[in-house]
Amino acid sequence: xxxxxxxKEFSFFFFIQCWxxxxxxxxxxxxxxxxxxxxxxxxxxxxxxxxxIMKKVAEAKSKSAxxxxxxxxxxxxLIAIFVTKIIYGK
Numbered sequence: 383x384x385x386x387x388x389x390k391e392f393s394f395f396f397f398i399q400c401w402x403x404x405x406x407x408x409x410x411x412x413x414x415x416x417x418x419x420x421x422x423x424x425x426x427x428x429x430x431x432x433x434x435i436m437k438k439v440a441e442a443k444s445k446s447a448x449x450x451x452x453x454x455x456x457x458x459x460l461i462a463i464f465v466t467k468i469i470y471g472k
Contacts, residue, residue, distance in 0.1 A: 388446040395442065395450035396457075402431050403458030404465075411466045 405428050412420035439451065 388444065391442070391444055392446040392450035395438075395447045396454035398431070398435060398438070399451045399454030400458035400461070401454075402428065402435060403455040404462040405431065405458075407459045407462030408466055411462075411470060415470055415472075417470075 405424050409421060409424035409428060412424055439447075442448070442451075
């Protein structure tokens, strides 16, 4: 049964992981483009968010958290490819 708590937990993990993979993809593309500014900024943001995520994942106990986390990663990468094609022009 889907509960309000499951939806809340799924959404939280989806969006936090979507953001993380969005930043990772931006970082990979910035490194490939030798863009020092975007590489440094994205590295810093990734480090901060990773520290926060580690604690939350360790506390998660539901399948809704796992599915949100996994789906968020895939969506974040796809969105970042689209955005970085606009930013970097490639």
